[in-house]
Amino acid sequence: MHTDKELIQLASKGDQNAFRLLVERYQQQIRTTVIGMLGDVPEADDVAQSVFIRFYQSMDKFRGEAGLGTYLTRIAINLSLNELKRRQRSLKRFLSFSKPEREIDIPDRSESPERMEKRDSISKALQALEPDFRTIAILRLVDGYSVKETAEMLQLPMGTVASRLARAQKKLKAILRAE
Amino acid sequence: MDREYDQILNVLIRSLDGALPASEEAQLEEALRTSERLRLEKARLLDLRAELKDWSVPEDPDFAARVLSQIGKQAEEDLSGVIIRLFPRVAAACVMVLAVALGTIYLTDGSLMLDTIIGVNEVVLEEAVMLVDSGF
Numbered sequence: 001m002h003t004d005k006e007l008i009q010l011a012s013k014g015d016q017n018a019f020r021l022l023v024e025r026y027q028q029q030i031r032t033t034v035i036g037m038l039g040d041v042p043e044a045d046d047v048a049q050s051v052f053i054r055f056y057q058s059m060d061k062f063r064g065e066a067g068l069g070t071y072l073t074r075i076a077i078n079l080s081l082n083e084l085k086r087r088q089r090s091l092k093r094f095l096s097f098s099k100p101e102r103e104i105d106i107p108d109r110s111e112s113p114e115r116m117e118k119r120d121s122i123s124k125a126l127q128a129l130e131p132d133f134r135t136i137a138i139l140r141l142v143d144g145y146s147v148k149e150t151a152e153m154l155q156l157p158m159g160t161v162a163s164r165l166a167r168a169q170k171k172l173k174a175i176l177r178a179e
Numbered sequence: 180m181d182r183e184y185d186q187i188l189n190v191l192i193r194s195l196d197g198a199l200p201a202s203e204e205a206q207l208e209e210a211l212r213t214s215e216r217l218r219l220e221k222a223r224l225l226d227l228r229a230e231l232k233d234w235s236v237p238e239d240p241d242f243a244a245r246v247l248s249q250i251g252k253q254a255e256e257d258l259s260g261v262i263i264r265l266f267p268r269v270a271a272a273c274v275m276v277l278a279v280a281l282g283t284i285y286l287t288d289g290s291l292m293l294d295t296i297i298g299v300n301e302v303v304l305e306e307a308v309m310l311v312d313s314g315f
Contacts, residue, residue, distance in 0.1 A: 016247060023243040031242065032235045040236075045245075052246045053253065122234045140196070141231040147196050166192040173227050 004068040012059045023052050026069055029143065030076050036138040037080035039127045040120075047083050051076045073143060074153055077135055084131050125175040129168055136161055137168040184216070191221055195228065 002010070002021065010018035031048045038044040054075055055062070062071060126134055126142075139150040140161075151161045187210045190203050199207065210217050281291060288295045 019250075020243050020247060023246050027242045027246075028235060028238065031239065035236045036234075045242075048242070049246050049249055053249055056250055118230065119234060119236075122230060137231070141228055142234055144232060162193055162196060165196060166189055169192055169224060169227065170188075172231075173223060176227065176230075177223075 005064060008059060008062065008064075008068070011056075019056060022068070026072050027052075029069055030072055033073055033076045033138055033143060034080050035123065036126050036142055037077070037131075037134060038083055040123060043083055043087075047079050048076070050079055054079070070145075070149070070153065073139070073145075077139070077153070081131060081135070121176060125172050128175050129171060133164050133168040133171070136164045137172065140165055141169075184214075187214075187217060188220060191217065192224065195224060 002018070004022065004025075007018045007022050007025075011022060027048070030051050031044075034048045034051070035044045038047060051072055055072060062068070066074075126137065129137060135154065136150060139145045139153060140147060145153065147158055147161050147165065150156075150165075151158045154161070187207065190199065190207050191211075193199060194204070194207055198204075211221065281296070284296055285291050
């Protein structure tokens, strides 16, 4: 099995199959992060794709100081926050014409209805958090980065991350308990 | 009372993400020993964290293919973009070369007739016949 570094080298020489393997390796993590940030909406798929397209276009700039997963997650968070800002702007602009957001219905026969329901309720609870809190909750609690790594990724003091994380957990707990 | 509880709850939440100072750790241990409510809260928090850790979206087997297709499309768009960007410059350069060539012909021959432009007027009939005979 090739390492990320080997696959990147092959992909930067034009090996599409190597790049496909990288996408397959990280797609689940990135899609989870983006859908956690944006919800199960059509734009989430576009943003997740954009993460890999951005990486493809700037592969030469990747120095490998952080792991590829961390690097891609950082791009995913930035693009998701941009999408949230764009969404907020268009919501303001077209408030009178706005409709409730369409949710993607991704059929997965291997999933039990209980699991689907649980996944859906967690997704909704995450969406109820403010973006700043949601980002931290996803990085720390869903993606499993440490508080230090989360702080470094978001360029925030560790204390800020810890306090936002505490508030996010309280809110998530309250929302999920109320359901 | 609630404010005190809230403070110790914050300590509890922080304890799940890293080591606490010794004094806070002792305070939390004591509170957990005496408060059933806090113990329950800890259990709920651990459940919540386990649920979030397990939370992931369903697999999408076509995702990689969609990404590669988008990259292919973008590469095509980039190429046509380059052509569109370069076209006005190339066209302007061609027009300039043509204008200079026509200007030079006009200055040397004083005319812009088709024969002058293609140089036919400089060839006399005998020379033309000789050129044809020589197999040119």
